[in-house]
Amino acid sequence: xxxxxxxxxxxxxxxxxxxxxxxxxxxxxxxxxxxxxxxxxxxxxxxxxxxxxxxxxxxxxxxxxxxxxxxxxxxxxxxxxxxxxxxxxxxxxxxxxxxxxxxxxxxxxxxxxxxxxxxxxxxxxxxxxxxxxxxxxxxxxxxxxxxxxxxxxxxxxxxxxxxxxxxxxxxxxxxxxxxxxxxxxxxxxxxxxxxxxxxxxxxxxxxxxxxxxx
Numbered sequence: 001x002x003x004x005x006x007x008x009x010x011x012x013x014x015x016x017x018x019x020x021x022x023x024x025x026x027x028x029x030x031x032x033x034x035x036x037x038x039x040x041x042x043x044x045x046x047x048x049x050x051x052x053x054x055x056x057x058x059x060x061x062x063x064x065x066x067x068x069x070x071x072x073x074x075x076x077x078x079x080x081x082x083x084x085x086x087x088x089x090x091x092x093x094x095x096x097x098x099x100x101x102x103x104x105x106x107x108x109x110x111x112x113x114x115x116x117x118x119x120x121x122x123x124x125x126x127x128x129x130x131x132x133x134x135x136x137x138x139x140x141x142x143x144x145x146x147x148x149x150x151x152x153x154x155x156x157x158x159x160x161x162x163x164x165x166x167x168x169x170x171x172x173x174x175x176x177x178x179x180x181x182x183x184x185x186x187x188x189x190x191x192x193x194x195x196x197x198x199x200x201x202x203x204x205x206x207x208x209x210x211x212x213x214x
Contacts, residue, residue, distance in 0.1 A: 055077060057209075057213050058087070058209065058213075059073045059074045059077055060073075061209050061212045061213070062077065062087075064212075065091065065100070065205065065208075066094065066100040067100060068100070068140055072141055075140075076090065076140075076141075076144050079141075079144060079145055079148055080148060083148050083149070084152075085148050085151055085155075088202045088203075088205045088209070089151075089162075089199075089202045090144070090147075090151070091201070091202065092197075092198040092199065092203075092205060093151075093169070093198050094113050094114055095198075095201045095205075096194065096197050096198050096201060097110075097113070097114050098112065098113050098114065098115055100113065101113075102138060102139075102140050102143070103138060111134070111137035111138060111143070112137045112138050112139075112140070112143040113140055113143045113144060114143055114146075116137055116146055116147055116150075118134050118137070120150065121134075121137055121146050122134075124146050124149050124150050127153075128146075128149050130142075130145065130146070151165065151169060154173070157173070161190060162199070163188060163191040163192065163195045164176060164180075164190040166192070166194060166195035166198050166199070167195050170192065170194040170195075171192075179192065
């Protein structure tokens with residue numbers, strides 16, 4: 001009888017001990033999960049904070065560089081992000097085309113920041129479902145919306161080739177073909193003085209922003 005009682009006590013103690021240990025392990029695991037969740041949340045918040053700071057710095061940089069308003073600079077950042085176009089490429093293009101003069105009219109009637117021809121702009125506006133008014137091309141946000149849509153289409157039709165894209169922007173798609181035929185013996189027949197200038201300014205502005213942001 002005493003032996004049975006002793007066995008019962010030992011079994012009960014063993015069960016209680018096992019349950020206690022299991023509970024402690026569960027609590028420790030839960031604590032680890034909680035700690036990991038908190039750590040991941042902190043990392044995500046820090047990343048978001050840095051991204052917001054970077055975006056705000058970029059907006060201020062563009063506004064300082066181009067003399068556009070904060071709202072207009074913010075729009076350029078947003079539209080380039082939406083269309084997955086390098087913002088510094090667009091800044092380089094603006095520099096070459098108009099030197100950031102929103103009122104500039106070119107020799108062939110090109111208008112505004114990115115020097116769009118009326119016929120080309122009207123065609124693009126129709127393709128993207130935007131109402132077209134030639135005078136709106138003097139408005140920076142409208143002008144950039146049309147030009148970045150144009151750039152995006154050119155990039156897609158030229159399989160991402162940046163020199164083809166920029167030379168076509170400058171010469172037209174028919175002009176690009178003629179230009180490449182005339183340079184068929186070159187290593188990169190699509191590379192033009194225009195495309196190189198835009199890319200050079202793009203690099204300059206990218207480096208300037210790094211210093212501006214430091």
